[in-house]
Amino acid sequence: MGDFLGFLFNIDMLATWWPRILGGLQITVETVLLSCSLGFLLSYPICLARQSKSQLLSKLMLSYITFFRGTPLLCQLYLVYYGAGEIRPFLTSIGLWWFFRESFFCAVFSFTLNTAAYQAEILRGALTSVSRGQTEAARSMGLSPYRIARHVIWPQALLVALRPLGNELISIIKASALTAIVTLPDLMGVTRIIFARTFDFSIYLYCALIYLAMTEGIRRLWNVIERALSKHLALARGGGAFSAVAVMPPNEGAIDA
């Protein structure tokens, strides 16, 4: 048994390699935070364009969303990373080669586009979950469009969007491991390097525990936030379930939690 545990968790391993692991963790966190926040900023315009009256614009956004949700993220990453190399003269001529030369920026770029597509659908689902009658009521009371959005629609929509957005953050943390394949030394990349040097399997389990700590931590944090923000709903339901009813757009399961 002791031999088996030693095979799974070799402590000396951690003592030797922890600075590298920490460096990898930093890159992972940077990738995730950058692409998630940029994706969030992009998602609202995309969501608006998706619902715009212009047929061209809304069809265009629908294809964007379908493409990024319907193809593997790894394939998208390859398209950006290797595709940029192919059109290097063009990128140099418009002064963008410095950006696409770095695998870090390529990863952030493709993750941002990917998560923006998912987040736009989450926002759309959340915004449509607030019934039309509320907008009409607010308008008939003479509220300006800004105040309707600020005080009526968004507070309710964001509460609905909270849980799927948390799930999306967790998926991006998990997806960020793909950057290791395009040679970025993130947490996963460092793990692969260490395994190639030592052939010690336990490094994969340590890596897994770090990822698990991140995703579980966020899941629990999200539960706390949701409970804090939906107190009024819990009271309205006679102190029943605390969780807000999450209305999801089709094909958006809550399975990534």
Next chain:
Amino acid sequence: MTWFDLLFGAHGWAPLLLRGALTTALLAIAVVPFGFGGGLLLALLKSAPSRLVRVLCEGYTTFFRGIPDLLALFIVYFGLQALIDKLSHAFGDELHLELNAFVAGVIALSVVVAAYSSEVWISALKAIPPGQIEAARALGLDRRRVFMQVVLPQLGRVALPGLGNIWTILVKDTSLVSTLAVMDLLRAASEASKATARPLLFYTVAAAVYLVVSVLSGITQEYLERRANRGYV
């Protein structure tokens, strides 16, 4: 060379890509019985009388849902490899076993899909009114028949939307086995783009194939859901 020659010319890459797409499809289909079946088993074990079994199953789900799918793939692949090495050492070195990358891919993806789908099965199991089970028991059906003839036939309908989502995730996740030297669609596109220095073309073709599969899966799912719900308007 034009893109058409590169794909369909005398030395075109379309056949390799097609074989890759077939491997991808086979992989995804092979995972379904183990992944979804394993998930159902996990869901049932999570309400087992033994606390140890419940905790183990919960731990399994939390672990494999909380780590990157790529990492799960590597853990299963290298873990199995190490296990096989130890075994063949124990039996003497004449027994030389090697792990087939396709089989390893099926096992690893099934492990992940089982963890994902167990949550779907649990909520489906909760959707069956307990009164039905009590009624069936009162009619004298044993536990096995209650499950097989009362619960199971109704589970599919409730679980369908969730399982459909997992299927689309699975199709996309098959691309991860390209890192284990399985010649799937993405790997074929990589080989083609390395040989011709045209990554934009070949990765776009690969993406297009994945997209077609995703869209078709969505349509099929919608059809199946409508069909399953036709008695529940």
